Amino acid sequence: MAKRIEASNVTAYYGAFKAIENINITVEPKTVTALIGPSGCGKSTFLRSINRMHEVLPGARVEGSLTIDDQDIYDRDVDVTAVRRMIGMVFQRPNPFPTMSIYENVVAGLRLNGVRKKSILDEAAEKALRSANLWDEVMDRLGKPGAGLSGGQQQRLCIARTIAVEPQVVLMDEPCSALDPISTLAIEDLMFQLKDKFTIIIVTHNMQQAARVSDRTAFFSIEKTGDPGRLIEYDNTQKIFSNPSQKKTEDYITGRFG
Amino acid sequence: MGETPHRSADAGTGGTRVTEGHERPTGASARVAEAPVSTRTPGGTGLGGGGALPRARAFGAERAFRGLTLAAGTVVLVIIAAIAVFLVAKAVPALRADTENFWTFEGWFPNDAEPKFGIGALAFGTVLTAALALLVAVPVALGIALYLSHYAPRRVGTTLGFLIDLLAAVPSVVFGLWGREIFLRPVHDFSIWLNKYFSWIPLFGGEGPFGKSILLGSLVLAIMVLPIITSLSREVFLQTPTANEEAALALGATRWEMLRTAVLPYGRPGIIAAVMLGLGRALGETIALAMTLGITFNISFNLIENGGNSIAANIANTFGEANETGRGALIASGLVLFAITLIVNITARVIIYRRREFTESAA
Numbered sequence A: 001m002a003k004r005i006e007a008s009n010v011t012a013y014y015g016a017f018k019a020i021e022n023i024n025i026t027v028e029p030k031t032v033t034a035l036i037g038p039s040g041c042g043k044s045t046f047l048r049s050i051n052r053m054h055e056v057l058p059g060a061r062v063e064g065s066l067t068i069d070d071q072d073i074y075d076r077d078v079d080v081t082a083v084r085r086m087i088g089m090v091f092q093r094p095n096p097f098p099t100m101s102i103y104e105n106v107v108a109g110l111r112l113n114g115v116r117k118k119s120i121l122d123e124a125a126e127k128a129l130r131s132a133n134l135w136d137e138v139m140d141r142l143g144k145p146g147a148g149l150s151g152g153q154q155q156r157l158c159i160a161r162t163i164a165v166e167p168q169v170v171l172m173d174e175p176c177s178a179l180d181p182i183s184t185l186a187i188e189d190l191m192f193q194l195k196d197k198f199t200i201i202i203v204t205h206n207m208q209q210a211a212r213v214s215d216r217t218a219f220f221s222i223e224k225t226g227d228p229g230r231l232i233e234y235d236n237t238q239k240i241f242s243n244p245s246q247k248k249t250e251d252y253i254t255g256r257f258g
Numbered sequence B: 001m002g003e004t005p006h007r008s009a010d011a012g013t014g015g016t017r018v019t020e021g022h023e024r025p026t027g028a029s030a031r032v033a034e035a036p037v038s039t040r041t042p043g044g045t046g047l048g049g050g051g052a053l054p055r056a057r058a059f060g061a062e063r064a065f066r067g068l069t070l071a072a073g074t075v076v077l078v079i080i081a082a083i084a085v086f087l088v089a090k091a092v093p094a095l096r097a098d099t100e101n102f103w104t105f106e107g108w109f110p111n112d113a114e115p116k117f118g119i120g121a122l123a124f125g126t127v128l129t130a131a132l133a134l135l136v137a138v139p140v141a142l143g144i145a146l147y148l149s150h151y152a153p154r155r156v157g158t159t160l161g162f163l164i165d166l167l168a169a170v171p172s173v174v175f176g177l178w179g180r181e182i183f184l185r186p187v188h189d190f191s192i193w194l195n196k197y198f199s200w201i202p203l204f205g206g207e208g209p210f211g212k213s214i215l216l217g218s219l220v221l222a223i224m225v226l227p228i229i230t231s232l233s234r235e236v237f238l239q240t241p242t243a244n245e246e247a248a249l250a251l252g253a254t255r256w257e258m259l260r261t262a263v264l265p266y267g268r269p270g271i272i273a274a275v276m277l278g279l280g281r282a283l284g285e286t287i288a289l290a291m292t293l294g295i296t297f298n299i300s301f302n303l304i305e306n307g308g309n310s311i312a313a314n315i316a317n318t319f320g321e322a323n324e325t326g327r328g329a330l331i332a333s334g335l336v337l338f339a340i341t342l343i344v345n346i347t348a349r350v351i352i353y354r355r356r357e358f359t360e361s362a363a
Ligand SMILES: Nc1ncnc2c1ncn2[C@@H]1O[C@H](COP(=O)(O)OP(=O)(O)O)[C@@H](O)[C@H]1O
Pocket: A014, A017, A019, A037, A038, A039, A040, A041, A042, A043, A044, A045, A046, A057, A226, A229, B009, B010, B011, B012, B013, B014, B016, B017, B020
């Protein structure tokens, strides 16, 4: 299931503005990788270039190469929708489809894949909701609107929606930043379970969270505003938080970053 | 490139930057936080100071405003009631004088010594032309609206949107003139063609003459309601949360699938409202239909033969020569038109209301 991601010299632009420059990262299958760094250093930009969501914005483009199990996802022959099916994404703010029921939200991706059979959809919905630790809370109200759930439940619903199509990789852009501490813990627990099946990359501004959930941590930074974000250090999470090799990393994680 | 509309330019990642504020160096923010303390006057008789709470003001802008709005509301209600009473009072004597069945008689002779008139054919024509107009206009309007909101480059979108709004500003009498002087020709030829190959369908049968038909009237109406439906649904489509569009794209939706998954369902109540507004205009349209329909008084599904009529067109065409009973009969027909419009609107409300659980949380 899970796949290995290799980014080499990834540079991304918003029009003429270069947001990140020459990012090189290899992410092993079935691991959790955390992207940390100060605001505006390009964590989201990099994350969105992994599933080709970056180019959705007008004028935005990516250079360099990104391979998933040695297949270049930016190859001209690659179907971008197939890439996004393989690499799911959970956004910062829970964004269930407001017009859809809980059930319809979960199976939305399957329906896009042309699955019509009720029994398959039912099974997949239950499986995804169970994997997202949400089944017990919503099993008796699957027909109710997804937007009626609490914020934490909505985010787990979005995770269920993402994993229902069985992607190889799950990208999460600050999935807990809009949630309360209890919901945050629920999602962190979930990440531990999910990494059995998926490769997970998570952006977080919460360093304790990065330390708790991730195996590897990548620290991004910028010199000054207007400069592109760069990867400063990428290593085992334990090493980054106990004995980083870069001064900048140490300054950042100890809160001395200026 | 540019799979989502331009307004989303920085919405996708925009929120991030705001919430990340607390990653800033603690030293700097601490200094800022201290600053206001020194400017605060210690003790003092400021707003939050000690002493008794001030009494509520006996007469303030608040009360005056409430009185004003109440008065305005009452005046409107009184005017509506007065109009209703006046109309019913005029209509009832005419209906009493009718020597035929008002609902089923196909003809309109209320000015005769023995008044004969029936609403059936007129109501039928009204509903048929409006329905046909919507059948043509709604798919086109939604297509244009989706193109404007999600496909067109910004400059094209704005220009085209402006042109369509301009179309809405054309007076209906101009549409009527254009319909009978210019548009009649192609519709006439098209009708002959339809009749030649499809006369086995009753809609396109008949011996002619063709031209000033339900088809012509409906097509003119369709063009007239197109701008309303287009610009309203475009607004609705533009309001779809970018987050939902991105959610669909991230699930691997193509652009059309994204529109179907996120944009169209979200816009559904708005689309219904837009269509209802269009229908309201089509049902009430007077002069353009009076000029383009064949003005007959029979119930027929033939779309292409000269003929067709509507309640509003009939009022415009016959009001001039109407006597007392004739005017009463026209007022009665107007009340029927009002009832039709009301039923249509209530139906729309019910449709929207049934899904409110979903649309409310959408808002
Ligand atoms: N839609 C956009 N249009 C233009 N610039 C953007 C857009 N989104 C982000 N940026 C810029 O790109 C840089 C990186 O942003 P982002 O990837 O959101 O950083 P992070 O997620 O690390 O806070 C920032 O300078 C930001 O201002």
